């Protein structure tokens with residue numbers, strides 16, 4: 614017996630010659646907010662489908678609490694799920710769908726659900742066929758967060774949400790944590806996972822590349838800075854701590870990558886006549902290239 618909310622042992626899934634998930638061993642503690650990160654095609658959705666009993670592993674096993682994930686009726690009494698592509702019943706309104714899901718799932722808190730409908734600015738009176746993909750996602754999120762299921766499995770749940778709604782999402786995850794619910798959050802956004810999770814597993818080409826507490830992950834953070842200037846180029850940047858790959862990208866423009874706090878780099882730029890500064894967070898794919906040195910290959 615284990616107190617883990619989710620557990621996989623040597624879990625694997627092949628589709629013909631494609632190895633979607635390979636020898637995955639994971640344990641998510643009850644009450645933990647756990648991030649499941651990986652670039653497109655890394656195997657996140659396949660893993661989640663096996664955890665939900667929607668796909669049969671070709672190797673290993675998975676458990677939801679102490680129930681084999683393949684025992685769907687039993688396992689799903691303790692979990693609520695938000696899929697990556699939310700499909701709803703087109704003829705039902707948002708309110709009817711929320712009612713339907715409340716009556717089939719592990720039980721809900723109606724007043725909290727009403728609060729979530731407000732917070733996510735969802736108009737539940739409209740038929741689902743009129744909802745955008747973001748609104749469909751909101752219905753699924755409200756339905757899941759309103760449950761008291763001890764485990765919430767969220768598969769890239771914010772891909773269609775705007776920044777305001779993303780903020781509500783993060784607040785709802787924090788409230789779920791306060792209530793002691795376990796959250797398993799798949800994402801390809803490092804920033805999102807960093808904001809809400811305690812621990813993170815990084816999947817790469819079907820295999821577990823890293824499992825780390827959030828603080829350890831901060832070292833992976835990398836931003837790309839582009840500086841435009843007039844006059845003499847900023848000097849001494851390549852010796853600044855955290856600054857790497859300084860390159861001239863045109864007349865009066867240079868680009869560099871930055872790991873850690875920007876203060877030393879900003880001091881080095883202060884002497885130059887900087888006319889514009891653009892900062893872009895590196896994508897997970899770029900971080901992988903940076904961190905693991907070789908392109909992802911399958």
Ligand SMILES: Nc1ncnc2c1ncn2[C@@H]1O[C@H](COP(=O)(O)OP(=O)(O)OP(=O)(O)O)[C@@H](O)[C@H]1O
Nearest residue numbers: 628631633651652653654655656657658659660801
């Ligand atoms: N039903 C299927 N048949 C064949 N190959 C599949 C099937 N489902 C997934 N795959 C393959 O398995 C690999 C993992 O896919 P998966 O959808 O699990 O990745 P993911 O990490 O969820 O990606 P994304 O972030 O793009 O959703 C990919 O190479 C994908 O093409």
